[in-house]
Amino acid sequence: MPDQPLRCDVLVLGAGLAGLRAAWAAAEAAPGARVLLAAPLAGPSGSALANVNARLGVLAPPADAQREALAARILALAAPGRADPALVAALLEDAPARVAELAALGVPMERTQGGALRLHPACFAQDHACAALLTELPRAHALLAARARALGAATLPGLAATRLLAGPDGAACGALLTRLADGAPVAVAARAVVAALGGPAGLFGATLAGPGSLGLGPGLLDGTGAALAHCGCVQFFWSEVPGGAFFRVHTLAAPGAGLRGPGGAVRPLPPELAAHAAARATHCPASWGLPDAALDRFLAARLDEAGTLAVALADGRATRIAPWAHSGNGGALVNPHGATTVPGLFAAGECATGMHGADRVGGAMVAAALVFGARAGARAARHALAAAPLPDKMFTDLMNNPREKPAPGARTARPAAAPLPADAPGALLTGDTHYIEIIKQNTLIALMESPSPLEEAALRSALTVVRDLHTID
Ligand SMILES: Cc1cc2nc3c(=O)[nH]c(=O)nc-3n(C[C@H](O)[C@H](O)[C@H](O)COP(=O)(O)OP(=O)(O)OC[C@H]3O[C@@H](n4cnc5c(N)ncnc54)[C@H](O)[C@@H]3O)c2cc1C
Structure with missing residues (x-):
């Protein structure tokens, strides 16, 4: 005390x-x-x-x-x-x-x-x-x-x-x-x-x-x-792994660029996603409400267990990218x-x-x-x-x-929250491994016998963020 x-x-x-x-x-x-x-x-x-x-x-x-x-x-x-x-x-x-x-x-x-x-x-x-x-x-x-x-x-x-x-x-x-x-x-x-x-x-x-x-x-x-x-x-920036250097995700729509398969083969983005590239180039964070979020959703759905994605650029360079949390x-x-x-x-x-x-x-x-x-x-x-x-x-x-x-x-002032339809633009990254990671780590903390006040506060905060992820006021 x-x-x-x-x-x-x-x-x-x-x-x-x-x-x-x-x-x-x-x-x-x-x-x-x-x-x-x-x-x-x-x-x-x-x-x-x-x-x-x-x-x-x-x-x-x-x-x-x-x-x-x-x-x-x-x-x-x-x-x-x-x-x-x-x-x-x-x-x-x-x-x-x-x-x-x-x-x-x-x-x-x-x-x-x-x-x-x-x-x-x-x-x-x-x-x-x-x-x-x-x-x-x-x-x-x-x-x-x-x-x-x-x-x-x-x-x-x-x-x-x-x-x-x-x-x-x-x-x-x-x-x-x-x-x-x-x-x-x-x-x-x-x-x-x-x-x-x-x-x-x-x-x-x-x-x-x-x-x-x-x-x-x-x-x-x-x-x-x-x-x-x-x-x-939360605003996510696609960034290179390791290091976190900012990655211009719209460049994956350029000829010769795309996702890298297990043998190194490059698969171009589907043509309907390439159509979003110009709009996606106008903002660094993934959007929650714009149609070009389709590009981010497509990539997020293909993250591996570590939360990363192998990609190739138009100049032949290969790298891995992941969504990094930037701000809220x-x-x-x-x-x-x-x-x-x-x-x-x-x-x-x-x-x-x-x-x-x-x-x-x-x-x-x-x-x-x-x-x-x-x-x-x-x-x-x-x-x-x-x-x-x-x-x-x-x-x-x-x-x-x-x-x-x-x-x-x-709490009476809290606006009623409605569930987001699964295909709404705001559903971007809902399957994101980072969110899942938060829940796992913090659930473990909650299971500990006496979490410190700092750990408890982190758990409360993570749950507040995750709870809101599927509901927009
Ligand atoms: C890499 C990067 C680039 C950005 N570029 C821009 C940009 O160009 N333009 C723009 O508008 N925004 C930008 N942002 C977002 C912007 O920087 C932040 O939203 C901004 O810092 C918010 O200011 P703030 O004072 O609210 O929070 P912060 O600057 O983050 O300050 C928060 C303060 O609270 C303290 N704190 C944290 N927890 C506790 C606690 N439990 N108790 C007491 N103190 C606590 C922190 O130590 C810190 O002193 C960027 C963000 C990042 C990460």
Whole structure:
């Protein structure tokens, strides 16, 4: 059991892009309030600021015409999930200002010779040159962390949240965490909590997520009874095995390319799949809602027991590929202020959804982390100042006996889920061995006599993702 709890006004969980921006906003909105930022690592972590590509696209549509066109594209891409037009509008409205703010802070970005931001087309939106590029991510981390600290936010590195706590009234009131160095439990009481925990990709054996990406967000948020959506809509990139180098899957439709059989013979893709190649070339992740997902489904259905596929390229090169988990499109449903359906609980970045649906435009996630990180942090600070702290004794009881299930009625905001038809585009990769692997590994953990809080949280999260895989709100 934890000793005495730490206390704060706003607890931010996760020190990636969304968490740092939220801590900055909370400290700025409520000078003098105690803002704590807890995360597993002290240095750059997560998929944005510790990104393996060392650069990040971020949507920054410069004018109304681009914003309108992008909004239409984002909403059209949401099926078989749903994006909320109000959240999409907030995203596109605030994104240029949030990017300009980073530039003013000194975060390096790619620029034209004239000094303007160089804008690029984005995945799923090749007609829209609206994405700026952040180029030195460790520097971006240092500048953001310094800004949050200068405003008074304090950091607690070396900790991972394993449970979000709610008081008897159902409102968020803190979290239980594990100190990674020795497994010791730590409790933090808070008047408002911002979940900025990143996405689920870290749960997968083959992942592109950055260091410190534990993938616990879906399960932690589900445990509070917050309404969630799109948790099964994980983005997969076809990548080479071993190594994980990105593989342009549409090139398998080129003459001379195809699947390699046991004797090395090359079988071309069926002609009806080759017809999807041009559309598939316009986005790196496999789609959940576009017709070109037929190409990914065909390949996924032919993965071997290790989850890989032998392929040949048009130039004769042979390699193996596999779907690697990149990021998620699901999480807690939030309102334009980043508030979840649980009072006092806010979510931002990759563990929040609604500003995109099942698929999302490239650069939209980094923009969402900045926009909704800032909005959630500011609103959480305001909420904290108005909320009465939980009495000490009540919090200590709760911390020692956290409720197993959310309060009755807390889940009423969850939208009804309908099973996906087997042939729906969203059924992509449902037979994927990686998902099966998750269930197997985590079922084993569940069977262990006393799983650690971290293992238990990973199990909850994996089950939340898998449960949603066959249901789209
Ligand atoms: C290789 C790669 C390239 C990408 N490129 C782009 C791109 O160009 N444009 C784009 O828009 N998106 C891109 N994405 C997606 C984007 O980077 C992420 O969605 C983005 O990082 C989300 O920011 P975040 O702050 O929500 O999460 P993260 O940056 O992942 O940060 C999560 C934070 O939470 C911490 N954390 C995790 N678990 C816990 C816990 N239990 N308790 C406390 N803290 C915890 C982590 O350590 C980390 O500090 C890319 C992703 C990958 C993997």
